[in-house]
Amino acid sequence: MASVKSSPHLLSPSPLSACMEVKQDLLANLQSGAVMPIANPIDTASPHQPPTTNLKSEIFAGLSSPSPFLPSLLLWGDNGIRHFNKLTFHPKYYPSRTELAMVKRYAEEFASITPAGSVLLELGCGSLHKTSIILSAFDRLRRPISYYALDVSEAELHASIQRLRQDFAHSKFVSIHGLYGTYDDCAAWLLSLSTSARPRGLPNLAPGQVISFLWIGNSIANMHPPEATAMLSKFHQACSASRLQCRFLIGSDACGEPATVLNAYNSGYQTFTDFILSGLDYANDILGEKIFHPENFRVETEFDRATRLLSVYYVATKRVELVWHDSAGHDSIRRVLEMGERLLIIFSYKWSAEGFARICEDAGMQIARKWTDKEIDYNFYAITSQQSLADRLKRWSTPFDTYILGGVVLSILSISLIGELFFL
Numbered sequence: 001m002a003s004v005k006s007s008p009h010l011l012s013p014s015p016l017s018a019c020m021e022v023k024q025d026l027l028a029n030l031q032s033g034a035v036m037p038i039a040n041p042i043d044t045a046s047p048h049q050p051p052t053t054n055l056k057s058e059i060f061a062g063l064s065s066p067s068p069f070l071p072s073l074l075l076w077g078d079n080g081i082r083h084f085n086k087l088t089f090h091p092k093y094y095p096s097r098t099e100l101a102m103v104k105r106y107a108e109e110f111a112s113i114t115p116a117g118s119v120l121l122e123l124g125c126g127s128l129h130k131t132s133i134i135l136s137a138f139d140r141l142r143r144p145i146s147y148y149a150l151d152v153s154e155a156e157l158h159a160s161i162q163r164l165r166q167d168f169a170h171s172k173f174v175s176i177h178g179l180y181g182t183y184d185d186c187a188a189w190l191l192s193l194s195t196s197a198r199p200r201g202l203p204n205l206a207p208g209q210v211i212s213f214l215w216i217g218n219s220i221a222n223m224h225p226p227e228a229t230a231m232l233s234k235f236h237q238a239c240s241a242s243r244l245q246c247r248f249l250i251g252s253d254a255c256g257e258p259a260t261v262l263n264a265y266n267s268g269y270q271t272f273t274d275f276i277l278s279g280l281d282y283a284n285d286i287l288g289e290k291i292f293h294p295e296n297f298r299v300e301t302e303f304d305r306a307t308r309l310l311s312v313y314y315v316a317t318k319r320v321e322l323v324w325h326d327s328a329g330h331d332s333i334r335r336v337l338e339m340g341e342r343l344l345i346i347f348s349y350k351w352s353a354e355g356f357a358r359i360c361e362d363a364g365m366q367i368a369r370k371w372t373d374k375e376i377d378y379n380f381y382a383i384t385s386q387q388s389l390a391d392r393l394k395r396w397s398t399p400f401d402t403y404i405l406g407g408v409v410l411s412i413l414s415i416s417l418i419g420e421l422f423f424l
Contacts, residue, residue, distance in 0.1 A: 193242035216251035
């Protein structure tokens with residue numbers, strides 16, 4: 001899951017000064033070489049708002065829905081990320097603790113299956129603590145890697161990238177870059193490789209080279225299965241159009257025990273409540289006035305064991321009337337929430353390995369290798385195209401020999417060896 005909170009990103013009262021702030025911030029980051037925006041910033045209302053995401057429209061749509069909701073991206077502003085980083089240290093919050101332990105245990109294996117000299121692009125990077133461990137493994141193994149961190153919080157991304165660059169200042173094998181934008185921005189940015197105008201900031205990638213996407217923190221599970229499939233497919237297709245190989249290393253929570261899950265996402269913990277309520281503050285920032293009053297809401301979580309779905313809600317503690325009009329009178333909100341009515345803010349699936357495999361298959365990809373923490377049931381998956389093995393077999397032999405060899409390979413190799421075959 002992810003995070004957001006309040007006032008450092010209040011909209012400027014002057015559109016001109018806001019635009020100047022955006023340009024100055026982006027210029028400073030470009031000059032430092034640390035963070036690069038990958039979408040047109042001209043229409044961005046705030047330097048902390050994701051470039052191509054119209055959060056205001058999404059807020060309108062959510063409040064107009066029969067089952068009201070707010071966009072979960074509201075939880076990932078600068079302050080929210082700081083709240084979430086505190087939550088990851090809570091002793092009951094098992095996802096970060098378990099994933100960190102797995103990263104420490106398997107970092108060199110993760111690095112060894114990633115082709116030397118390729119691009120490692122992290123989707124939603126957060127504090128980069130786990131990333132630093134993985135990049136250190138590349139450095140120890142003397143495997144060159146160009147690392148790109150994608151995030152929607154520009155200020156936090158910039159600070160994290162600067163710290164990471166300091167940590168690897170003397171490395172001959174690790175180069176570090178930041179990308180400010182959304183998942184969709186990133187896919188479009190990569191797709192533009194297929195045109196004559198190569199995206200700024202990417203190294204010269206020859207056809208057939210590899211981009212490995214690092215997607216950890218169970219972030220993929222903040223989408224419904226069809227959405228997760230579509231996002232995997234979007235990145236896969238963007239790479240294919242640019243004649244690049246697409247691979248993923250994904251961290252996914254498979255814990256299906258309700259008590260364990262609900263104890264981790266417990267509204268009784270102040271750190272968790274602060275993180276979730278921060279979304280209301282950020283919504284106020286986007287709208288330019290305070291229409292949400294956090295004191296009028298409590299946080300509630302529920303876990304559906306059958307669907308393995310965790311949902312987090314704002315619950316009105318009294319009758320709440322939400323009213324907003326812009327200064328030009330073009331847009332407006334009016335929604336009444338009765339006491340006890342719920343407003344969905346985020347959900348997170350805890351997919352089983354079988355469920356995750358179906359999502360990959362529907363996206364034209366397959367699990368090449370899996371690492372599991374059996375105590376909690378948390379998995380890392382190495383994902384590759386379904387064509388990878390067939391393509392390799394074709395290069396080795398004639399069609400008839402390929403059929404025979406394919407049967408032999410699949411019958412005698414272990415899952416781990418197949419994973420190495422896909423990735424090395």
